[in-house]
Amino acid sequence: MRSGVFPRPGAVRTAVICAAMVCAAVLVATGRAAAAARPADTAAVRPLAAAATPLTIRGADLSTLQRAEDLGARYYNQNGTQGDAMQILKAAGMNYVRLRVWVNPANGYNNQAKVVAFGRQVKAAGLKLLIDFHYSDTWADPGHQTTPAAWRNDNLSQLETAVYNYTYAVCNALKAAGATPDMVQVGNEINSGMLWPVGQLTGGTGGWSNLAGLLISGYNAVKAVSSTTQVMLHIANGGMDAQARWWFDEAVAYHVPFDVIGVSYYSYWSGTFSGLQTTLNDLAGRYAKPVVVAETAYPFTLDNADSQGNNISSSSQLTSGYPATEAGQRTNFLAVINALKAVPGGRGLGYFYWEPTWTAVTGNGWDPTNPNSGDGWDNQALFNWSGRALSGITDFAN
Incomplete structure (x- = not known):
């Protein structure tokens, strides 16, 4: 992890991640390698495509919004009228909300109780709900899959039981609150497994047999609560088809059931847009499943709103043709949407913009153990530093 940059899912690809994932035998490389050496973005913003039939899922991950609002964050529509952030996004076309859940986070946010309360709000707003199980007390991504402290000494059989019971408990609590999830992620960016070391694919004690057992437990728990969920x-790195094909081939070989394929795609880390199209087309056709870009984002500026360094802070990190401007952010987002629309057979289900409401609010930092930590994502939100919506929100209507 670079100093001053937070380790969030789909984001920082550190030397630790590289060590865990750059293994030819398993084709788990980091997205940063493919994105390296891209030129500074001086090209004109690419033109917006004409609107067509909207995708089925037009979502956003709002996992930090509850805490932001508790700390006094204010949000405004493009006209400058103050309003509820979720309603502002809904009015723009958002129809789905993604919420992560951690087992026992240090500050309490994103735990079961908080997620159930927020899930109730999502459903009351007439929106659909995706629950993203990290199976950790903190961030889980390809380089960080730390087993929750309460489960740390469990063997495989015990972890399979813990995953089932915990997944069932969260989903059932949501159901009891009138917020049955429409979709659930069993794990977050699990290229290299989860619940390390037992469920780790490389360098741990696990392998695919162990990971498959854990994933099957999670799947069964979800379906026991709601068969329609x-x-x-x-997985991460949605522009890298060889990785994705290897991973899902293994999942199928180990008889792991699933309904939807999800990939993260950040154009500055995850490969080219042509690579994204190839991956989406291949996965949808090869496994006959709908595909979702579960995370995407792009900066509207390279400036920083707080003391925390931003994940993307240099022109050398940008994608050619997409400057770090409001227009550049919007067209980058639209390019992801258009890639999904181009998937054959209508299997491009939709997307989730990652943390569009995570503006720099004091106390709403990345580290649940440190209330003084800052926000390294403020320049990739869809609201500016005054809380006013940027034009990128209009992409939810596409």
Whole structure:
């Protein structure tokens, strides 16, 4: 992890991640390698495509919004009228909300109780709900899959039971609150497994047999609560087809059931847009499943709103043709949407913009153990530093 940058899912690809994932035998490389050496973005913003039939899922991950609002964050529509952030996004076309859940986070946010309360609000707003199980007390991504402290000494059989019971408990609590999830992720960006070391694919004690057992437990728990809830398997690096094909071939070989394929795609880390199209087309056709871009985002500026360094802070990190401007952010987002629309057979189900409401609010930092930590994502939100909506929100109507 670079100093001053937070380790969030789909984001920082550190030397630790590289060590865990750059293994030819398993084709788990980091997205940063493919994105390296891209030129500074001086090209004109690419033109917006004409609107067509909107995708089925037009979602956003709002996992930090509850805490932001508790700390006094204010949000405004493009006209400058103050309003509820979720309603502002809904009015723009958002129809689905993604919420992560951690087992026992240090500050309490994103735990079961908080997620149930927020899930109730999502459903009351007439929106659909995706629950993203990290199976950790903190961030889980390809380089961080730390087993929750309460489960740390469990063997495989015990972890399978813990995953089932915990997944069932969260989903059932949501159901009891009138917020049955429409979709659930069993794990977050699990390229290299989850619940390390037992469920780790490389360098741990696990392998695919162990990971499959854990994923099957999670799937079964979701379906025991609601047979209609769809289950997503989610990996990072959505522009890298060889990785994705290897991973899902293994999942199928080990008889892991799933309904939806999810990938993260950040154009500055995850490969080219042509690579994204190839991956989406291949996965949808090869496994006959709908595909979702479960995370995407892009900066509207390279400036920083707080003391925390931003994940994307240099022109050398940008994608050619997409400057770090409001227009550049919007067209980058639209390019992801258009890639999904181009998937054959209508299997491009939709997307989730990652943390559009995570503006720099004091106390709403990345580290649940440190209330003084800052926000390294403020320049990729869809609201500016005054809380006013940017034009990128209009992409939810596409």
